[in-house]
Amino acid sequence: MEYLEEGNSTPSDVDVTNVLSKYDGEGVQTAWDKALKRRSSDPQGAITSAKTLLEEVCKHILEENSNQNLEKWDLPRQYSETSKLLNLAPSQHTEEVFKRILGGCQTVVENLGGLRNKIGDAHAQGRKPVKPAPRHAALAVNLAGSMAMFLIETWLDQNEENT
Numbered sequence: 001m002e003y004l005e006e007g008n009s010t011p012s013d014v015d016v017t018n019v020l021s022k023y024d025g026e027g028v029q030t031a032w033d034k035a036l037k038r039r040s041s042d043p044q045g046a047i048t049s050a051k052t053l054l055e056e057v058c059k060h061i062l063e064e065n066s067n068q069n070l071e072k073w074d075l076p077r078q079y080s081e082t083s084k085l086l087n088l089a090p091s092q093h094t095e096e097v098f099k100r101i102l103g104g105c106q107t108v109v110e111n112l113g114g115l116r117n118k119i120g121d122a123h124a125q126g127r128k129p130v131k132p133a134p135r136h137a138a139l140a141v142n143l144a145g146s147m148a149m150f151l152i153e154t155w156l157d158q159n160e161e162n163t
């Protein structure tokens with residue numbers, strides 16, 4: 001109903017929202033909500049929120065399993081360590097198709113971080129700023145939401161197996 005009423009959401013938004021709410025990590029749902037709200041009206045802010053969502057998910061998972069200081073870790077390192085923890089690192093698999101898909105996931109996460117640095121609202125852009133369109137923001141938000149959902153579903157699945 002929200003999809004039909006608002007017209008600016010996609011059916012996958014509901015799936016991602018449901019999974020993120022199951023995880024209940026403070027900051028995760030906030031980042032997702034912010035990304036969704038900004039997607040059409042503030043593309044730069046949406047791209048920044050998309051990266052923040054992935055950082056929140058990775059940090060929450062890592063903090064539950066590590067005593068390391070994560071403060072200075074950038075998103076690629078956070079994702080790399082999270083993927084190893086969840087057995088999602090390409091190097092942990094022998095089937096070539098899984099290695100490629102998981103490598104693609106890693107590339108998506110790394111490039112979302114780069115996109116935020118280049119055209120998000122977190123850094124000054126100088127005299128010739130690049131302004132993303134809502135479709136660029138939608139791509140970033142949808143990719144981040146899908147990756148966050150996959151990480152959380154994997155995390156929840158592995159924790160159910162261990163209980």
